Amino acid sequence: MSNINLPTEKGHEKLSDCARDLYAVMQVCLFYNCTVMGRPPCCDKSNVKKGPWTPEEDAKVLAYVANHGIGNWTLVPEKAGLNRCGKSCRLRWTNYLRPDLKHDAFTPQEENHILVLHQAVGSRWSLIAKHLPGRTDNDVKNHWNTKLRKKLMKMGIDPVTHKPISHVLTDFGNISPFPNSRNHADPLNGFVNNFMPKPEASVVTTEYAIPTMLSRPMLEEVQDNHFGNNYVWENAETSFQVTNQEISSPLTSLASCHITDLSSPQSLAWQSSLLQSVQSSSSGWNDFLLSDLSLLTDLEQQEEPKAQGMVVPSSCPPVPVQNEKCENNFSEGSSSSAVDSFVDSILNQDKEMQSEFPQIFSDEYFNY
DNA sequence: AATATCCGCAACCGCTCCGAC
């Protein structure tokens, strides 16, 4: 607004009544530093303090919340005697001052949790944070951007698709108008992540899973006559064998994060049938994921987790699974049970964390 | 020891969502 060239005294006389009224409004707005259209700012940003919070300011917020609880944050600065924007106060509380927050380093279990959830829902940080008691969306986001994303890339895994970058590039080459995508995409600068077209359902790609492998190097990549490439990671008790299941798209995440033993016949059948159910439906991957997200949110309000165990549609034979067989027998309703199953897996992992860290699951941590 | 660079994190920004009216 301050850059607008207002009419001169002489020009002002030539304005119509309507334009003069508008000009008057603009002058008032300039005076009060607000806008003509749209919502006025939540506070006078030119007069509020920004930047790091002092212990005194923190104490004022804490005292206010202790006395009044959490309510209208726009009133907090005035009532608490702070020269801050209400939004800033809310952020300070939710991201730092909340008594239930953990301020120590992320545990390997938490990192695995983040990986699995990110693989499933992407950068829905708040959703992921809800499954990590004591962590905020900001915490999770920062940890992902500074640590986990780099770790994955160091391992040659695309942090968006959670697939090896070489195979992402191969997929990209298969569906790209460019004959050799490697000449056009540097995997480290995010080009592939941001601009890679979504594969068609008929495009065959590979499926991988990352959970619990973060700190362990990939041992070997072996060819399998039935399934294509297998990837084996070192693990304390056993090795993870992740198998090519001709799955294309983010849904691979749903399958892989759900199942502990990915190489089991049930697992492979489940993954394959899950894929088929979605591929055969009219809606796309995004719709499927969105429906999953809403289910996930709904389930967070439930007290009792559903029964454990994955859904293996009876119509699907054990591995090796031929796509056609499943596709023909898989009903439209099956995708919802697959989603339920995925949600079950998340809840089961919560239970595991609960048993590992009972103290952070106590009620008091959620009563804020 | 001084400087440059890197890294992690807190905080901000701008947008969307959603309930109240």
Next chain:
DNA sequence: CGTCGGAGCGGTTGCGGATAT
């Protein structure tokens, strides 16, 4: 049904400490 405004969310920025040169 449209508008308003608070709350929430994800992306980005910038500061300060750590590390490298």
